[in-house]
Amino acid sequence: MSKTSQDEWTLEIKPVSGWFHFHLKDVWRYRDLLMMFVRRDFVAVYKQTILGPFWFFLQPILTTITFTVVFGNIARISTDGIPPLLFYMSGIVSWGYFSDCLTRTSSTFITNANIFGKVYFPRLVSPLSNIISLLMKFGIQLFLFTCFLLYYWMNGSTNVHPNIYILLTPYLLILMAGLGLGFGIIVSSLTTKYRDFSFLVGFGVQLLMYATPVIYPLSALPEKYKWIVLANPMTAIIDTFRYAFLGAGTFNPGNLIYSSVFMIVTLSIGILMFNRVEKTFMDTV
Amino acid sequence: MGAAIKVDNISKLYRLGMVGNRTIVEDINRLIARIRGKENPYLKVGETNQRNTKGNSDYVWALKDINFEVEEGQRFGIIGKNGAGKSTLLKILSRVAGPTTGSVKLKGRVASLLEVGTGFHPELTGRDNVFLNGAILGMTQEEIKGKFDSIVDFSGVERYVDTPVKRYSSGMYVRLAFAVAAHLEPEILIVDEVLAVGDAEFQKKCLGKMHDVSEKEGRTVLFVSHNLQAIRNLCQKTVILNNGELFANGNTEQVLREYNELSRDITIKADTEINNSINRRGKGRVRFTGINLTDEKGNRRYKFETGEKIRVSITFEIFKEIEGLTFIFAVLSGLSRECLTLFEYALSNKKMMPGQKGEAIIEIPHLKIKPGEYPLYFELTDLKYNSYAKDVIDDLTAPLEITEGKNKAYSDDNKPSGYFKMESNIIQNEIYDTNQLTKV
Numbered sequence: 179m180s181k182t183s184q185d186e187w188t189l190e191i192k193p194v195s196g197w198f199h200f201h202l203k204d205v206w207r208y209r210d211l212l213m214m215f216v217r218r219d220f221v222a223v224y225k226q227t228i229l230g231p232f233w234f235f236l237q238p239i240l241t242t243i244t245f246t247v248v249f250g251n252i253a254r255i256s257t258d259g260i261p262p263l264l265f266y267m268s269g270i271v272s273w274g275y276f277s278d279c280l281t282r283t284s285s286t287f288i289t290n291a292n293i294f295g296k297v298y299f300p301r302l303v304s305p306l307s308n309i310i311s312l313l314m315k316f317g318i319q320l321f322l323f324t325c326f327l328l329y330y331w332m333n334g335s336t337n338v339h340p341n342i343y344i345l346l347t348p349y350l351l352i353l354m355a356g357l358g359l360g361f362g363i364i365v366s367s368l369t370t371k372y373r374d375f376s377f378l379v380g381f382g383v384q385l386l387m388y389a390t391p392v393i394y395p396l397s398a399l400p401e402k403y404k405w406i407v408l409a410n411p412m413t414a415i416i417d418t419f420r421y422a423f424l425g426a427g428t429f430n431p432g433n434l435i436y437s438s439v440f441m442i443v444t445l446s447i448g449i450l451m452f453n454r455v456e457k458t459f460m461d462t463v
Numbered sequence: 464m465g466a467a468i469k470v471d472n473i474s475k476l477y478r479l480g481m482v483g484n485r486t487i488v489e490d491i492n493r494l495i496a497r498i499r500g501k502e503n504p505y506l507k508v509g510e511t512n513q514r515n516t517k518g519n520s521d522y523v524w525a526l527k528d529i530n531f532e533v534e535e536g537q538r539f540g541i542i543g544k545n546g547a548g549k550s551t552l553l554k555i556l557s558r559v560a561g562p563t564t565g566s567v568k569l570k571g572r573v574a575s576l577l578e579v580g581t582g583f584h585p586e587l588t589g590r591d592n593v594f595l596n597g598a599i600l601g602m603t604q605e606e607i608k609g610k611f612d613s614i615v616d617f618s619g620v621e622r623y624v625d626t627p628v629k630r631y632s633s634g635m636y637v638r639l640a641f642a643v644a645a646h647l648e649p650e651i652l653i654v655d656e657v658l659a660v661g662d663a664e665f666q667k668k669c670l671g672k673m674h675d676v677s678e679k680e681g682r683t684v685l686f687v688s689h690n691l692q693a694i695r696n697l698c699q700k701t702v703i704l705n706n707g708e709l710f711a712n713g714n715t716e717q718v719l720r721e722y723n724e725l726s727r728d729i730t731i732k733a734d735t736e737i738n739n740s741i742n743r744r745g746k747g748r749v750r751f752t753g754i755n756l757t758d759e760k761g762n763r764r765y766k767f768e769t770g771e772k773i774r775v776s777i778t779f780e781i782f783k784e785i786e787g788l789t790f791i792f793a794v795l796s797g798l799s800r801e802c803l804t805l806f807e808y809a810l811s812n813k814k815m816m817p818g819q820k821g822e823a824i825i826e827i828p829h830l831k832i833k834p835g836e837y838p839l840y841f842e843l844t845d846l847k848y849n850s851y852a853k854d855v856i857d858d859l860t861a862p863l864e865i866t867e868g869k870n871k872a873y874s875d876d877n878k879p880s881g882y883f884k885m886e887s888n889i890i891q892n893e894i895y896d897t898n899q900l901t902k903v
Contacts, residue, residue: 186465191558191567211598218584218595225586225627293582297575297599298558460560461477 204300211299215307220314234318238274242267249393258395258426259337261330264323265424269392271323272354272419275316276412277383279358282308284365284379287459294460301456302449305363309355316351327423339425346422350415353441357411360444367451370459390416395427408433411440465570467651467683468533468556472565475526475551475707525551526562526707533700535570535650536681538673540698540715542688542722545742547704549687553655556685571650571683574600576641585629589620589639592628596643610646617672618642619665638665645672652676655687663799670697691719691836691862692797723765726861733780735859745854748785749815749843753778754860756839759826765861767830768868774890775806776824779843779854781815787846788815788894790823794863795838803837804885809846810892821894827887830865837863 205212224230242263249255250262257265283305287294290304330338368375387393390412399407407413414433421429526548533539543549554560556567557575582599583592593614597607607614615621618638620631628636644652654673670693677684688694694701694715701718703710703725711721731754735743755763759772767773775792788811794803810823838858845852 187469187568187570189569189573191555191562191569193562193564193566208598208601210602210604213604214595214598218587218591221591222584222586293599295554295559296557297582298573299599299601457561460554 202302205302205306208299208303212303212307212310215303216311219307219311231318234315235322238267238270238319238322241270245270245393255394256398258397260424260426261337264326264330264338265395265420265426266393267323267326268420268423269416271316271319272350272416273387273390273392273412274319275312275351276354276358276415277387278312278315279309279355280362280365280383281379282312283359283362284369285376286363286366287370287455288366288373288376302363302452305359305366305452308362309359313351313355323423337424337426340423341421341425343418343422343429346418350419353415353437354412356441356445357415357437360441360446360448363448363452364444367448367455370455386410386412389413391420391427392416395420397427411437411444413437465535466532467535467537467570468539468685469568470529470531470552470556470565471567473526473529473552473555473562473567474524474564475548475555475560476522476563477525477551478522524707526555526704529565529704529709531702531709531712533683533685535683536677537700538677538684538686538698540686540688540694540701540718541704542691542694542701542718543704543710544726546706548707549704550655551707552704553653553685553687557653569651572601573651573653574644574647574649575653576644576655583628583636583640586627588627589615589624589631593639593643596640597647600644600647601649602647614639614642614646617645617668634662634665641669645669645676648680649682651683651685653685653687663801666693666799673697689858690797690800691722695719723861723864726859731856731860742857742859743855744857746851747854748783748852749779749781749788749845750854751777751841751843751856752780752820754841754856756860756863766864766866768866769830769832769834770868771830773827773830774824775827776822776891777841777843778822779820781817781819783817785815785845785849785852787812788821789844789846789848790825791840791842791844792825793840793842794832795840795858797836797838797862800838800858802840802882803832804883806885806887808889808892811894812846815845815894816896819894819896822891823889823893824891825887826890827885829886831883831885832865834865834867837865839863 224233227233229236245266246262250257250266286301286305286308290301294301327338327340331340365375365379389407389410391399391407396404396407396413396417414430414437417427418429418434421427529548529552541549541552551560553575555562556569557573559575582596584595587595590611593611594604594607598604615624618635618641620635620639623631623635628639631639644654652673673684673686674697676682684697686694686698698715700713701715702712703718703722705725710725711718731751733750733752753776755776756765757763757774757776758767759774761774777790779788781788787809789807789809791805791807793805795801796803806825806827808823808825810821839860839862840858841856841860843854
């Protein structure tokens with residue numbers, strides 16, 4: 179019955195089979211869509227708000243003040259001699275990017291079920307656009323943090339020593355984006371069938387923050403528990419970030435390599451699962 | 464020309480009911496079967512997809528062993544009742560959902576218009592949404608930029624192009640969305656029921672565009688619709704899906720005839736298509752228990768000649784108290800579904816009580832409608848047309864088919880079109896109380 183030879187077909191749709199069937203080339207072909215999504219996120223988020231992008235500033239400032247009061251003034255947790263305001267803000271800004279990436283991408287399939295159900299495009303475009311648009315928020319907050327840093331530095335605060343390791347910031351960002359995306363898409367793949375995981379994300383991220391040196395320096399930890407915190411791949415990233423901008427804490431290349439390997443493994447598992455799920459999720463979500 | 468789409472033994476299994484904790488058990492069973500090298504145990508238990516009968520299995524075949532080929536440049540129609548599997552088929556073709564078994568081979572870029580306005584963001588302006596929607600459908604920025612003016616022109620919403628689309632009327636929304644999709648230039652265009660919204664003028668424009676796209680540019684168009692007239696005007700080949708199976712496949716005229724056979728088999732009962740909110744709407748206070756079109760001798764027919772006598776006979780039952788009873792019968796236009804002529808009779812002015820049943824027959828002595836096919840509309844309601852009292856049967860029965868009669872006086876093409884009045888009279892109207900009958 180077939181009048182055309184097999185090789186003329188440009189696309190064959192088959193039942194899901196095999197784990198290693200990627201559309202990474204497709205993702206590249208849809209790069210324009212990626213940028214459109216980023217633009218949409220950015221434009222749409224603050225439409226009909228009075229303060230607009232100002233909210234990007236307000237959020238870390240208020241959190242920093244809260245942390246300074248609660249952990250610094252009331253609980254009196256050490257900040258390694260760094261002005262508490264800078265110490266907490268550095269943690270909040272960098273941790274914020276990771277946790278935003280994770281929570282946003284973890285709901286990919288549920289928030290996009292409507293559009294995914296109607297048109298085909300590589301699903302990975304969606305979470306990728308999330309981490310890119312969050313980058314802009316991070317950029318604004320980093321700018322704010324730098325302003326505070328400069329203020330303290332100019333006023334002769336002797337404990338603040340920004341140094342050459344600041345150049346590592348882009349690499350740290352890649353690590354955070356990779357980890358956030360990796361964990362996020364693993365969770366989002368699982369939530370298509372079992373929604374339980376979406377409940378887990380919210381407080382999971384919260385708990386993870388306490389296992390990361392965001393509100394305390396590594397040096398304040400008792401030796402007994404240090405290994406738990408060091409096993410957390412985010413620890414080295416936050417610590418390096420703080421070391422680069424404030425000159426406090428430690429810079430340990432070994433820990434950073436551990437984080438890098440962890441990121442690659444997580445992201446690979448994430449992409450594998452995501453790929454698998456994107457073909458069947460319509461029937462389960 | 465060769466085939467552009469080849470659908471090969473496509474089947475799709477769906478699980479009914481809740482996806483919940485039982486799925487973990489099933490996942491494990493499936494995994495065990497796979498480790499032992501056996502077939503997926505749940506593939507065996509699927510049943511055909513008959514919506515209105517209760518099945519034994521939780522799994523149904525939304526599609527079962529579908530085979531067909533679409534030639535390059537062809538306009539191909541897909542029809543079927545609600546739940547026949549049309550949308551599932553389109554979802555597989557547009558790669559939104561995967562098939563359970565079988566394969567589809569495609570030649571060229573596919574763009575689907577499963578539901579218009581997909582990915583439109585309400586906060587963004589029309590302009591931004593054209594770019595966003597174009598990108599979602601697979602166009603590059605450059606392509607959209609080049610076509611932007613003709614997209615806006617086609618949509619006819621030029622004045623609103625810098626207004627957020629949340630302020631658009633639903634018609635404007637559809638116009639813009641269709642305009643983007645129509646300028647996609649894919650080799651294969653999949654269109655699903657877009658014409659349900661939009662006015663008659665725009666519908667005509669869309670059909671014209673789809674025609675042009677295939678005729679002038681040699682693209683393949685796959686068109687799904689309930690609007691048989693649109694299918695007839697547009698498509699060369701058509702398939703009918705029924706309960707997930709391929710019922711007929713061939714030239715449109717021939718297939719449409721078979722489709723009417725299929726709808727003719729529907730006998731309207733109190734529970735026919737009751738959960739289908741499109742063709743049957745109502746809250747259940749009163750229900751049709753039977754609808755028949757007959758000639759003056761009482762033979763059931765759907766084909767009539769111009770100038771013939773038609774009788775519409777209905778039976779009904781009251782389930783909850785309502786104030787009086789009105790029966791409305793309308794003949795609709797096949798393409799635009801506008802009402803061509805309408806008959807209305809108050810069957811009762813008194814309070815109707817549960818258990819009461821009735822029968823009414825309306826006669827139209829001279830059928831003055833041009834030859835063609837006309838969907839029919841039946842409604843029962845109370846005296847004040849309250850929506851809670853309604854039972855509506857909208858294009859669920861076979862359409863009224865009118866052919867050229869010997870008496871040519873009524874088929875004058877120069878007659879003005881639009882709404883018109885036709886003579887009719889009620890020849891029977893009986894209401895009996897089953898409650899009292901049992902008491903006596």
